[in-house]
Amino acid sequence: MLSRTAENLYWLARYVERAEYLARTIDATLRVTALPAAYIGKTNEWDSALLTAGVAESFYQTHEEANEHNVVDYLSFSADNPSSIRNCIEAARLNSRSVRTALTSEMWDTINSAWIELQEVWSKGTSTREDLAKFLRFVQETSLRFDGSAYRTMLRNDAYWFSRLGLHLERADNTARILDVKYHVLLPEEEHVGGPLDFYQWSSILRSVSALTAYHWVYRETLKPWLVADLLILNSTLPRSLASCYDNLTRNLDQIGVAYGRQGPAQRHARGIRNRLEHSNMNDIFQHGVHEFIQEFIADNSRLGEIITKQYLI
């Protein structure tokens, strides 16, 4: 297929995934900030939301402090924030238009309808909490519908695999960023300083990757930071865990390699990361330092993006 088409599919999936993740982050932050201050301590959760979205630096260039009003606006509707939900949907639609021939009509319809629907929200904003909640739900549903359409209607060929690569690379990045911002509340009990109030922090983390219910099914335990980290990093049964993302990334890259009759640096690099995840346990990771581990992962993950681009997309 055309390199440009593959590139568009890859980015299209990344934008949709990012939009959903931003919606979840805002949702989770709204919940945690609605609690009495005594339950969440002194951290500014809206600042954390900016950090997990990776846009704190650009935000503070134009804003003094982070609060619900300006962060929700910046993450959702701002035209100036290249990673706002709005810009993700706009970019997704532009990408869709330029690769319409590679999309199924269901996928196009999802993106185009969402874009049409959201024009009004862009122009008016959301005046009430209820409007905002509706909007955030709509964004998450759009992503689910898009993902579902791709899964159910696309031919299983390189077009599908490149779009999956974008999805899982973005997803891994998002999960890793939450861990990076919140790692301090996940440290083993003896080291960490927050006290039992961190329960709400942990549930908030899980909620932002839609894993709160999953946690209980997997561990049948009350929330423990150690297990939260285990779930998000190493448990390959959770779709948003780093391990699961890398199971998928290696598989999709292998499928491309087989179809093209050629393996390359992208396949090798992905396999390397996957092996490391497979052979790690939380003990080692905590010994090594969670923060260092996550930072290394984020760098490795974005390196994979660069390698894929160089190998296939340009």
Next chain:
Amino acid sequence: MAVAFDEMNIPGGDLRPAYQELARWLKETPPEALEYRRQEAELLFRRIGITFAVYGDSESTERLIPFDVIPRIMSGKEWTLLEKGLKQRVKALNMFLRDIYHGRDILRAGIVPDDLIFQNPVFRPEMNGQQVPHDVYVHIAGIDIIRVDANDFIVLEDNARTPSGVSYMLENREIMMRLFPDLFARHRVAPVERYPDELLSALRSVAPNSTSGEPTVALLTPGVYNSAYYEHSFLADKLGIELVEGRDLIVKNNEVFMRTTEGVKRVDVIYRRVDDDFLDPLTFRPDSALGVPGLMSAYAAGNITLANAVGTGIADDKAIYSYMPDIVKFYLGEEPILKNVQTWRCREPKDLAYVLDNLGDLVVKEVHGSGGYGMLIGPAATKATIEAFREKLKREPEGFIAQPTLALSTCPTCTASGLAPRHVDLRPFVLTGSKSTTIVPGGLTRVALKEGSLVVNSSQGGGTKDTWILDE
């Protein structure tokens, strides 16, 4: 201006046969039902994303072309005649182009004046003596047809460069079949859905000789910001070919390749929807970012087919138009089946004098204009506009032609105050491959939605209709 020919109603109250069933159906169908379907159609168009961009209009960069749900109907007999005339005309266009860029018999015979060719900016000297694969220049032609009475089809304009609109022909039909299955059941409408298949086989048939194996065809688009982008992606999808932009193509050793995830792949035929000027920055406009550097040298080497060929503009130029009846006779030795609109060439003093004396009754067009811009519609213009135009015309008479204001035929159309006649034209699409010329029955009917308006262009308030050719 004479009373327009109405395609449904005969003066005196009778109906033309092709419209009888429709008239019965309209009687049974309450107006609200029509309005409801109209809204549904609009919703469908928007969801499918069949939009076009209006340049310089920042308010809404994507607009829908209004769709009128009342079909325009022609009998099979009428179509047979029209089809014959179209094939004849396109054959002559191709022979004319081949001649202009090679032997120039027609110039030596004194039928078309030399300066109309050589002084013409759309004449491409690069094409002199250039062999194009299978001698086909105009693979896809859109011939704009109007009617003024029951007997004649008149060519308003030949479009031999990159005619657009065929996606509307196909989508209009899809949507009509979805919305009015009952109405279809009561007619035998010739299908149009073969168009993509016929286009693909025409394109494959003209692949260059250096092609090995199955020819690879691609559609070259200027990109998502082009006003016809939807059509480009639609056609690429229906044909199952890659939709490429200039940056996806590279030329190596006079062969054209596209960049793919598996390395580069040779392209044999390019259905290009990029104008000549922008095709190759090394040959034409150096500032073009839409083109492919070196494309013209691959073309000259005979390794790529461009559809349509470069330089076809010389055949559909408005200045050449008035010579078309003679061109048909010269190459084919036949009387033209399709008429021309009577045309005064302002470059000729006698014609200019007549035009200046009758500006209030004539339509004056720029020779190189398109899209309905830059023209004067005498009967609809104010005195001041006419006088301003007179000065322009005197300054540069060779830039204009004039035609009588024709009462384009009318068809029943949904309006705010119920069904009313509105003026229409028709653009059938004529495909020429190495062996045959085909036309799917029908074409794109454009309708001037404003009462009394004769301008059907979508950029100026025109809409479209589904066009039915009845199979009798």
